[in-house]
Amino acid sequence: MFDALSERLGSIFDGLTGRGALSDKDVSEALREIRVALLEADVALPVVKDFVEKVRERAVGEEVIRSVKPGQQVIKIVYDALVDMLGSDEEENHLRVDTPPAVVMMAGLQGSGKTTTTGKIAKRLADRGKKKVLLASLDVRRPAAMEQLAILAKQAGETVSSLPIIPGQLPADIARRALQAAKIGGYDVLFLDTAGRTSIDEQMMSEAAEIAAIANPSEVLLVADALTGQDAVETARRFHERLPLTGLVLTRMDGDGRGGAALSMRAVTGLPIKFLGVGEKLDGLDAFDAKRVAGRILGQGDIISLVEKAAEHYDAEKAERMAAKLKKGEFDLEDLAEQLRQMQRMGGLGGIMGMMPGVRKAKEAMASSNIDDRVLKRQEAIISSMTRQERRKPALLNASRRKRIAAGAGVDVADVNKVLKMHQQMATMMKKMRTKGGMKNLMGMAQ
């Protein structure tokens, strides 16, 4: 699906990696080309803009790792931004069907592959999770759809069954009957395959909304045909307005569409992509993995892991250097800026704090001092408006210098003072902690 895009990006990257050094102009030119490539692949315009801006920001803020070429570093930045765009939270991409009987409601337009996908996911749960699965079709207008689901259930495995069809029953009543049957029959998962239409209509939406209210599903998946491009994105957006969707399945990823819909979907709807349909058969389903998709599009796996390793090494070296400085009781504003950058890289304060056990107190203290991620960015901007000399020797910062820095960073002098005060407090704290040893960065401090 991403062949054309992949080829375009490949040639842009070839141009970048061939060189030893990159000027701002080189990076801007590459970004312009990436922008065109994404638009040509039919990625939604706002998504492209966001993406390019993010890459630009990171490319500017990134420290140069000496052991890799700048072009390689840019590829890694593009890769990371692509993973973010596709949804980097792996947990979120998993299907939640833990408490039996877990209800999975399927929604989507007719022909999107909804019924087939229901069978595919059921087979997967039966094969890999040894789950007992019940399938129920609520498409009362199309008896053929009901029969299709019954056939799929048979093909999906021994532990997959379909709810017996009772002609003339209303969708809401079928849903209730299915819930009952799932409970009594000891099923782990119940799929409710709702009726689709060829286009979005009010009756379909209100029917689906009613089913969602009755069945209290743990997942409401929208199935969308990736080959329909931006129409699929628009469909998802409209469904999301009416239904408590929890995720997306993109079908026909085995076709040769331009791929833009698949790439825009997550960013436009905010919903995680859970599966990709990659064929007509029941095993034509892939669990969605943003890294794998991004890797396939960029096709630069070696470079990406090379940069990752180099960055790890580089961070470790930096931490060592920092530790050595602290041992000597030095902590200047450059060190503070580095700490702020590290905090941002780790997903901001929420990220770092969330990772550490037993830091409730520190977390509360941070929360009450109103430090959030925007503040981190502003503080970093303030420090970067200082000269190198000022960063190394904060004592130089008299009133007129502070005024200049505030103007440079677009903040008030009071904000500059706050940063200086924070630096002072931290330096003092670091000095005190020096005797305890083992402190490498802020993470250590909060432990």
Ligand code: GDP
């Ligand atoms: P529904 O109306 O949304 O329930 O759609 P169906 O499940 O009946 O699927 C419509 C057609 O699309 C069928 O012929 C399926 O075999 C086909 N289909 C579904 N998913 C995929 C997919 O991922 N790849 C391909 N190539 N075909 C698919």
